[in-house]
Each structure stands twice: as structure tokens, then as C-alpha cells.
Amino acid sequence: MKTLAEMRYSKLAPKVVKALETRGFEAHYFESEAEAAEKIISLIPKAHTVSWGGSKTLTDMGIQERLAKEGYNLLDRDKAATPEERQDIMRRSLLCDTFLSGTNAISEDGQLVNIDGNGNRVAAMIYGPKQVIVAAGMNKVAKTYEDAVVRARTIAAPLNAQRFPSLKTPCNENGTCSNCVSPDTICSFFVTTRFCKPAGRIKIILIGKDLGL
């Protein structure tokens, strides 16, 4: 049985899909992670080189694992043997064929808001890879653009920081954002994607669940 949140998500989804399409995104809504995973795999040609930015949603859905099993050519920075190799993979990922990502927030009027520490994820979303596939639980949808920025800054970013306990940031100490300029900050680049150009390059897979951070 659907939760109340899931019932709401299925009612809200058509409005968000339409808003995203108006802004040039290809957008799809699925009620389950399994259906969404099938769609994501179907959007990636077997000949594509695939890479991704850090995304709990994609990892929890097992997408990278499945791509590896199915023999896709992957650029996986976590497989690097040295920091130099890791940097090299991250640079080459900017020119991969399919780049996978989550998003920190989406406004109901179809704008994506993302915050990045190193910039590699948002750079690839903006330009380079032939296509970008973004997976997002409907919990990422915020009422207005301003609400999406607040979500990215006050919920997603402090939660993301918890994934890296060694980072010396105020949010890793007390769980709230202090708008820091710590050398370890994960909030270096704030990117709003308000229109997808060329049309259809960014494909948004909305899922009617609470997923990711």
C-alpha cells in the first residue's frame, strides 16, 4: 500500500514532468525504483562510455553495479589506484557518452539546483557528456525555486557532508549549515539548471519515493 507521501507524489508528478519538459528536459515518472532502473538502463546504448557523479540514489538503486555486470565501459573514479589516476578519470568523465547523476533539489516549475564541492558533477551536467541522466526521488521536489535552493543548502549539503566524516566543516560538527568557507567545504559551486540545451540532452527520471539525500 502506498504511503501518504507516495500518494501525494503520484498526484504531483504530472505537473513536475510537464514543467521539466517545458524547459527542454526529457522527463519520466515511475512509482518504483525497479521500473526507473529499467528505464535508465534502456536509455544507455551499449556502446556508450558511462560515468557518474556521487549519487546515493543511483547507488541505492544498484545502477552502477548493474552497468558493470552488463559489460558497459565505465569510468569509475573509485577504482583508481592513485589520486592522480582518480583525477584523470574525473577529467575524462567530462567527455563520456552518458553521465549519471542525482540532484540536490528540483523546483515544481522544473529547475534543478545542485551544489558541488569539486565541480566535476555540475560541470558534466552543464556541458560535455552526450547525455545526462538524472535520477531523483520525489522528496527532492520543492515548491518554489527559492525552496529548492533552501533544500539544497540546508538539507542536502549538510547530509552529504556526513558521508565524509574526515571533512572539517561546521555541518559535520553540529549538523547545520553555517555558510562556511572552510577549505573542506563541499559547497563550492551552486548551479541552477533552468533550461536544457540542447533539448533532451538531460533526462530526468523521477521516482515516487523518498530517495537519496
Ligand code: SF4
Ligand atoms: S557548513 Fe559549509 S560545508 Fe556544510 S553545508 Fe554549510 S557551506 Fe556546506
